[in-house]
Amino acid sequence: MPNYDYLIVGAGLYGAVFARQKTDSGKKCLVIDRRDHLAGNIYSKRIEGIDVHVYGPHIFHTDKEDVWKFVNRFTRFNHFVYSPIANYRGELYNLPFNMNTFTKIWPDVKTPEQARDKIREQVEEAGISSPKNLEEQAISLVGTDIYEKLIKGYTEKQWGRPCSELPAFIIKRLPVRLTFDNNYFNHAHQGIPLDGYTEMVKRMLEGIDVRLGIDYLSDKDEFGRLVENIVYSGTIDEYYDYCFGELEYRSLRFETEILECPNYQGVAGMNYTHNDTPYTRIIEHKHFLFGAGNPDKTIITKEYSAKWKKGDEPYYPVNDERNLAIYEKYKNKAKAEKGLLFGGRLGTYRYMDMDQVIKQALEDSGKF
Numbered sequence: 001m002p003n004y005d006y007l008i009v010g011a012g013l014y015g016a017v018f019a020r021q022k023t024d025s026g027k028k029c030l031v032i033d034r035r036d037h038l039a040g041n042i043y044s045k046r047i048e049g050i051d052v053h054v055y056g057p058h059i060f061h062t063d064k065e066d067v068w069k070f071v072n073r074f075t076r077f078n079h080f081v082y083s084p085i086a087n088y089r090g091e092l093y094n095l096p097f098n099m100n101t102f103t104k105i106w107p108d109v110k111t112p113e114q115a116r117d118k119i120r121e122q123v124e125e126a127g128i129s130s131p132k133n134l135e136e137q138a139i140s141l142v143g144t145d146i147y148e149k150l151i152k153g154y155t156e157k158q159w160g161r162p163c164s165e166l167p168a169f170i171i172k173r174l175p176v177r178l179t180f181d182n183n184y185f186n187h188a189h190q191g192i193p194l195d196g197y198t199e200m201v202k203r204m205l206e207g208i209d210v211r212l213g214i215d216y217l218s219d220k221d222e223f224g225r226l227v228e229n230i231v232y233s234g235t236i237d238e239y240y241d242y243c244f245g246e247l248e249y250r251s252l253r254f255e256t257e258i259l260e261c262p263n264y265q266g267v268a269g270m271n272y273t274h275n276d277t278p279y280t281r282i283i284e285h286k287h288f289l290f291g292a293g294n295p296d297k298t299i300i301t302k303e304y305s306a307k308w309k310k311g312d313e314p315y316y317p318v319n320d321e322r323n324l325a326i327y328e329k330y331k332n333k334a335k336a337e338k339g340l341l342f343g344g345r346l347g348t349y350r351y352m353d354m355d356q357v358i359k360q361a362l363e364d365s366g367k368f
Helices: 013-024 065-071 099-105 112-126 134-159 168-173 197-204 216-226 285-289 321-335 354-367
Strands: 004-009 029-033 044-047 050-053 060-062 085-088 091-094 189-191 209-212 227-232 249-259 269-272 281-284 298-307 340-342
Touching: 004 013, 004 216, 013 029, 013 197, 013 354, 029 216, 044 197, 050 285, 050 298, 060 065, 060 354, 065 354, 085 134, 091 099, 091 134, 099 112, 099 134, 112 134, 134 168, 134 298, 216 227, 281 285, 285 298
Parallel strands: 004 029, 004 227, 029 209, 085 269, 227 340
Antiparallel strands: 044 050, 060 189, 085 091, 249 298, 269 281, 281 298
């Protein structure tokens, strides 16, 4: 007789939500993770009293009321609004693309109508009617000037290939507004956990057996004897030992520094949009919690995009035609398995925001 009803591989957001829901319904769960800490890529830790987002910035935002209600069981959020800055060779522009951006990049533009006309004029000059790639999609949204200064270099660093070779849908995540609104997200709820993401996940997992530093794939058979149902939130291709080939990801590298100054850049996120700068952005962590922590020091993280290889952390799935065809083979193989569920970004090979991951886990826990 199995010792647990569910083995959940991955102590990140998806695994923690799934485990909480099943435990609350009376099931016994074991959560394991190959890392030595909880919370997966939303892991945060306090340094100099500053809550540092170790694997890159995570701003919680949602308009899903059930998700908002769920997370508020485990933490309180502040009212942080993400308003990043784009730095193009020392020129600073507001993001997302809005009237503040347009009036600075085009000094003769003063009204929304003039901005709309300027963009339309540049789109017509580019001759784009049906965007076939990211470059054409970006120009169709904001014109050539903004594409060249604020999108092209950043995106090519992030994905490691020319914008003309990237699918158009990637750029649809960027909001464009004809208002003077610097709020990157327009969801009803937005903020940062006052106690940090790690503490939030820790509370989700209270009363649940958790074992860290354990690699499930190195001892699949033994774990299979413990449980009837396995929930896996790692990479699906690794689970199947790459039998249909490797899926492609983008990885990240971080350089974090403690600086002897109270405020380095005056904003939580600054994107560096020219290829001359090797990193994509600098995060200044204390601004997420409105300056909390050591008043005389600050902590910044430079974020570098990198080509993924085995052994690296996978962050972003490369959802092009080739990779999606490979993923479909893994997905179909998984469907034929009894007592096995893949979830989260890596398990389902798609980019998701935190609220989408939580929503997926809430729904999956009711069906599996």
